[in-house]
Amino acid sequence: MDNRITVETCDLTTGYRRHSSARIVTGNINASLRSGELTCLLGPNGAGKSTLLKTLSGFLPPVSGSVEVCGRPLRDYRDRELARVLGVVLTERPVLDNMTVAELVTLGRSPYTGFWGRGNAEDKAVVSRSLELVGISRMAHRLVSTLSDGERQKAMIAKALAQATPVIFLDEPTAFLDYPSKVEMMRLLHHLAHTHDKTIFLSTHDLDLALQLADKVWLVAKDTEPVTGTPEDLALSGRLSEFFCRDGVRFDAATGLFALDMPTSTSVCLTGEAPFVTMAAKALLRNGILPSAFGPAIKATESGFDVDGRICGSIDQMLHTVKDVLQQ
Amino acid sequence: MKFVWLLLLTAALFLLNLFIGSVDIPAREVMAILTGTDTGAEGPYGFIVVGSRLPQAVTALLAGAALTVSGLMLQTAFRNPLAGPSILGITSGASLGVALVMLLLGGSVSAAGFTIGGNLAVLAGAIAGSIAVMGVLLLLSVWLKNGLMLLIAGIMVGYLTSSVIMLLNYMASAEGVQSYTMWGMGNFNGVSLTQLPFFSTTVAAGLLLAVLLVKPLNIILLGENYARNLGVSMQRVRNMLLGATGILTAVVTAFCGPISFIGLAVPHIVRMIFRSADHRILMAGCIITGGCTGLLCNLICVVPADIILPLNGVTPLIGVPVILYVILKERIHR
Numbered sequence: 001m002d003n004r005i006t007v008e009t010c011d012l013t014t015g016y017r018r019h020s021s022a023r024i025v026t027g028n029i030n031a032s033l034r035s036g037e038l039t040c041l042l043g044p045n046g047a048g049k050s051t052l053l054k055t056l057s058g059f060l061p062p063v064s065g066s067v068e069v070c071g072r073p074l075r076d077y078r079d080r081e082l083a084r085v086l087g088v089v090l091t092e093r094p095v096l097d098n099m100t101v102a103e104l105v106t107l108g109r110s111p112y113t114g115f116w117g118r119g120n121a122e123d124k125a126v127v128s129r130s131l132e133l134v135g136i137s138r139m140a141h142r143l144v145s146t147l148s149d150g151e152r153q154k155a156m157i158a159k160a161l162a163q164a165t166p167v168i169f170l171d172e173p174t175a176f177l178d179y180p181s182k183v184e185m186m187r188l189l190h191h192l193a194h195t196h197d198k199t200i201f202l203s204t205h206d207l208d209l210a211l212q213l214a215d216k217v218w219l220v221a222k223d224t225e226p227v228t229g230t231p232e233d234l235a236l237s238g239r240l241s242e243f244f245c246r247d248g249v250r251f252d253a254a255t256g257l258f259a260l261d262m263p264t265s266t267s268v269c270l271t272g273e274a275p276f277v278t279m280a281a282k283a284l285l286r287n288g289i290l291p292s293a294f295g296p297a298i299k300a301t302e303s304g305f306d307v308d309g310r311i312c313g314s315i316d317q318m319l320h321t322v323k324d325v326l327q328q
Numbered sequence: 329m330k331f332v333w334l335l336l337l338t339a340a341l342f343l344l345n346l347f348i349g350s351v352d353i354p355a356r357e358v359m360a361i362l363t364g365t366d367t368g369a370e371g372p373y374g375f376i377v378v379g380s381r382l383p384q385a386v387t388a389l390l391a392g393a394a395l396t397v398s399g400l401m402l403q404t405a406f407r408n409p410l411a412g413p414s415i416l417g418i419t420s421g422a423s424l425g426v427a428l429v430m431l432l433l434g435g436s437v438s439a440a441g442f443t444i445g446g447n448l449a450v451l452a453g454a455i456a457g458s459i460a461v462m463g464v465l466l467l468l469s470v471w472l473k474n475g476l477m478l479l480i481a482g483i484m485v486g487y488l489t490s491s492v493i494m495l496l497n498y499m500a501s502a503e504g505v506q507s508y509t510m511w512g513m514g515n516f517n518g519v520s521l522t523q524l525p526f527f528s529t530t531v532a533a534g535l536l537l538a539v540l541l542v543k544p545l546n547i548i549l550l551g552e553n554y555a556r557n558l559g560v561s562m563q564r565v566r567n568m569l570l571g572a573t574g575i576l577t578a579v580v581t582a583f584c585g586p587i588s589f590i591g592l593a594v595p596h597i598v599r600m601i602f603r604s605a606d607h608r609i610l611m612a613g614c615i616i617t618g619g620c621t622g623l624l625c626n627l628i629c630v631v632p633a634d635i636i637l638p639l640n641g642v643t644p645l646i647g648v649p650v651i652l653y654v655i656l657k658e659r660i661h662r
Contacts, residue, residue, distance in 0.1 A: 083559030
């Protein structure tokens, strides 16, 4: 696995051209994607993530600059050729009545199948391998219309895998999923990039997951040039907090993740052992009480929460007691 | 297995169309004429069976198939279960052509001292009308990249033509209005034995073009962007789709009048029978089931003694329940 560059942009400006004028969305993008890496595209709503993905996928011509995919300019590809190099998973949800998961994934083989679109033995093998990779083999004969959002998203990823392209772009694959499914989805994509040498590029709003699982992130925002790098480099250089910090959100340098920034008015002196002390601190912060070295003493241990000599059996009780103590 | 049953049913309906008609002919006589064991083929019965019922049955079969296949392609291309040949304005274009011939020109066209009248003029009007609308739609499709926009444009073209037709009706003579109304009721007996080869080859060509589109049709079920990513050139496929539906609808409307509901409803019946989204199955199913439905409608038209019912009075009886079912099912799904 040599992590070679598969997608590269050169002075790329995305946007919408209308007659002679153009509405520029993001300008001066000089960045690259590498094989065997999961890259996440992060940015607030309206920052131009979708426009950038559309431009990189060849759905939208760039306003200026160029995109190279696998060493060849994107505009030189014909649709049929690009279909074997670049696969996409989009946010749109086509209505697929009466279509089974296996049939859907077989459509991913269309760039390779013959005139009637009937797959040969090799196509069938690729389809079942793709289903297996995303873990939905047992759903092969279910109707797509009966799948949950997460299962449907996996079926679409299996379709992209069946397409056997070195590059896969996904537009918000974790949207509309419940939290465990989001985690599962991101781990799956991370696994696919690392073990199958795919170049995987996705846009997402799930900052925490992206910062934990992405090898690289691209940060885009309105009116600034995009920034790229590993999440850790961007954290150290302060670029991450620049992009996302605002009132109520704080970049926690210790974990490298974002945390809620709660305004506190009073403080208590919290000691004890993990995990009880951590949980007590979390609950106190939510109630505007800063755990520090000053104020009424609270000791959190397995046997309970000791608030100034009063023993509480639960966090709930502890909060009530602390509030009482603070009011006095 | 379902295909075998449908084929048997179609064959049975085809034969029934030969045996049953508004003129009572003993079954024995029909058998004799069909097997050629009797010289009766030259008699009046033979004239009716070979000269009228046979072309009518073939027309019903082909027209049914043509309209159903058009409906299937349009429903898939526009991802709209209520799309059909009449909705894109192609049928209205044909109607406008016919209205111009019948209402404005009094039923005959004169050009360069050469006059064509009757059926042929109507035919020319219908084909010219549908080709004109199809041309407009093809032009529009170059810069209306969105399928829904094109669909709306088609519907608008339809409204425009009906308004022109209404004005023409208002100004036309009583006979003109009557013959136009008769044409508008639809029938499968407009193709004579001599016109049958032209009708059949044109429909066959349109159906062949449709069959060639099976793979792209399957792919565009995923939507335009996914289809493009899988290497399908949407512009090309859409033009071919418009071409195929244009040919099929134009020729059928020219000969049989603007037939309602077959193109809209039968593709849904086919989906219900085969429970598949695969156009390799659906296309074949639509050709057979469409033909079957055409024959059934024609049979219902001629079964009442002494009169022939207008085709467009019969097709909604099959079409409306199917469409209502589709709409209700959609509601339950959501």
